Amino acid sequence: MTKTAIAVNNLAFNYGNLRVIDDMTMQIESGTSYGLLGPNGAGKTTLIRLMVGLLKPAGGSVSSLGKAPTRANAKNIGYMPQLPALYSELSVAQNIDFFGRIYGLKNLKERRQRVDETIKVVDLWEKRNTQIINLSGGMKQRVSLACAIVHQPPLLFLDEPTVGLDPELRVHFWEYFTDLTKAGHTLIISSHTFDDAAHCQKLAFLRLGKVVAQGTPLELCNATGKKNATLEDAFLYFIRQGEVKNNVQ
Amino acid sequence: MSSNTFVIARRVMLQVVRDRRTIVLILVVPVVIATIAGFSITDKTSLNMASPGILATLILFFGFLITGISFLRERTLGTLERLLASPVSKMDIVTGYLLGLLLFALIQTLIMFFYMVYVLDISYQGHLWQILVFQVLIGINAVCLGTFFSAFARNEFQMIQFIPLIIIPQVFVSGLFIPTNQLPVVLEWISKFLPLTYGVEGIKALMLQGQGLLDIGKDIGVLAAYAVVVLLLAALTLRQKS
Numbered sequence: 001m002t003k004t005a006i007a008v009n010n011l012a013f014n015y016g017n018l019r020v021i022d023d024m025t026m027q028i029e030s031g032t033s034y035g036l037l038g039p040n041g042a043g044k045t046t047l048i049r050l051m052v053g054l055l056k057p058a059g060g061s062v063s064s065l066g067k068a069p070t071r072a073n074a075k076n077i078g079y080m081p082q083l084p085a086l087y088s089e090l091s092v093a094q095n096i097d098f099f100g101r102i103y104g105l106k107n108l109k110e111r112r113q114r115v116d117e118t119i120k121v122v123d124l125w126e127k128r129n130t131q132i133i134n135l136s137g138g139m140k141q142r143v144s145l146a147c148a149i150v151h152q153p154p155l156l157f158l159d160e161p162t163v164g165l166d167p168e169l170r171v172h173f174w175e176y177f178t179d180l181t182k183a184g185h186t187l188i189i190s191s192h193t194f195d196d197a198a199h200c201q202k203l204a205f206l207r208l209g210k211v212v213a214q215g216t217p218l219e220l221c222n223a224t225g226k227k228n229a230t231l232e233d234a235f236l237y238f239i240r241q242g243e244v245k246n247n248v249q
Numbered sequence: 250m251s252s253n254t255f256v257i258a259r260r261v262m263l264q265v266v267r268d269r270r271t272i273v274l275i276l277v278v279p280v281v282i283a284t285i286a287g288f289s290i291t292d293k294t295s296l297n298m299a300s301p302g303i304l305a306t307l308i309l310f311f312g313f314l315i316t317g318i319s320f321l322r323e324r325t326l327g328t329l330e331r332l333l334a335s336p337v338s339k340m341d342i343v344t345g346y347l348l349g350l351l352l353f354a355l356i357q358t359l360i361m362f363f364y365m366v367y368v369l370d371i372s373y374q375g376h377l378w379q380i381l382v383f384q385v386l387i388g389i390n391a392v393c394l395g396t397f398f399s400a401f402a403r404n405e406f407q408m409i410q411f412i413p414l415i416i417i418p419q420v421f422v423s424g425l426f427i428p429t430n431q432l433p434v435v436l437e438w439i440s441k442f443l444p445l446t447y448g449v450e451g452i453k454a455l456m457l458q459g460q461g462l463l464d465i466g467k468d469i470g471v472l473a474a475y476a477v478v479v480l481l482l483a484a485l486t487l488r489q490k491s
Contacts (some may be wrong), residue, residue: 053334054330054333054334055357071337073334074335074336076332078330079334079335081327081330081331083327084327085326085328085331086328087326088330089263089264089265089267089268089438090260090263090264090267091267094263096262098256099331099335102256102257102335102336102337103255103335104336106252110319131267133413174250
């Protein structure tokens with residue numbers, strides 16, 4: 001039986017009087033890469049913040065790995081925010097080491113090994129002692145990813161992880177994300193590009209705080225009824241339907 | 250206080266240490282300020298009388314500034330959001346900052362104190378260690394206030410505006426220039442709620458009257474309580490604003 005990594009039920013959230021998450025329901029299975037696709041303002045980042053426990057729902061519920069997303073449960077979660085969110089005076093290795101420590105890697109030998117492995121994964125070995133302030137944007141993104149994965153969490157939230165990356169690096173990231181899901185990790189990835197979305201095993205189309213459709217990329221494309229439909233076609237199709245459709249999967 | 254407090258404190262210290270320009274400024278600015286104070290007050294007796302209050306004020310000022318800006322950067326760079334999504338508690342973050350930045354506030358305090366004593370040749374009574382312990386308490390208050398008020402600023406410009414709002418009024422009503430009992434009633438009443446009042450009162454008693462820490466129990470108690478309350482408020486108001 002497949003385990004549920006994330007369960008979102010009738011979730012709602014408001015910024016002031018503005019409803020930014022509106023009656024969202026979704027189940028995300030463990031070991032999958034799940035894409036949240038939508039334009040700016042669709043509610044992707046807010047949804048991720050609710051899932052990691054940074055925000056409290058105005059209605060409904062969200063659970064991560066069977067529990068409410070609280071600090072006690074945070075050790076099993078990796079979070080890569082939209083901004084690189086790094087300490088610019090510290091080196092690549094010092095940043096990753098810091099996040100390793102606060103996520104519970106207390107043993108020095110184990111942590112050093114984990115930090116070194118993670119630096120190699122993001123291909124920054126030559127820059128490991130370089131201060132963040134001296135890195136390019138793409139390199140900062142890689143360090144940011146490294147900080148989120150150093151403790152090898154079963155559940156990983158990546159908010160627009162490939163924004164600003166060159167095509168080669170984007171491919172490298174997606175190869176790594178695929179490896180992670182094969183190893184049993186669950187990835188929740190937000191994106192506003194259809195290229196990224198195509199790499200995910202399952203997708204939710206979001207618009208104006210609502211889930212417009214959910215399913216595999218193939219299911220979503222097939223739902224349009226058009227031959228060789230792209231994800232862009234599928235997104236537009238569901239938007240034009242003008243109603244929430246959660247029954248594709 | 251968990252082990253994460255010390256992990257955060259270590260990181261805060263490492264950040265400052267790796268920023269060489271900041272380190273140079275931390276070391277040089279107290280000397281410059283103390284020199285200006287020393288040369289502007291030419292009368293030796295007046296300098297001796299003014300120096301405890303000046304010390305207390307500068308400790309509060311430097312501590313407030315360095316903490317406020319550092320904490321604000323944590324918010325605006327998004328690292329606070331990352332920390333709040335991790336297993337660390339809000340109290341870990343606030344106390345980690347307190348420990349990490351207190352060290353630099355203390356270094357500035359020691360530089361100013363020893364520069365005033367040995368270079369500007371001010372005289373003081375009382376035990377040196379007791380004066381330093383009390384200065385640490387003022388430094389803790391400064392760091393707590395900086396952490397708390399950074400929650401209300403969205404950028405460095407706004408944070409800087411808190412200096413005239415939070416620090417400067419305390420300078421005028423804390424007894425630094427005029428004894429608090431000679432202030433208008435309203436200001437005297439307000440002064441009772443300001444930490445610098447107790448900082449100035451306590452350090453004057455130690456340095457000018459040669460009293461001991463036990464003699465200034467009220468000042469120590471109020472400053473300690475103030476630090477705890479502001480620290481708790483800082484933890485409660487901790488929100489990411491990226």
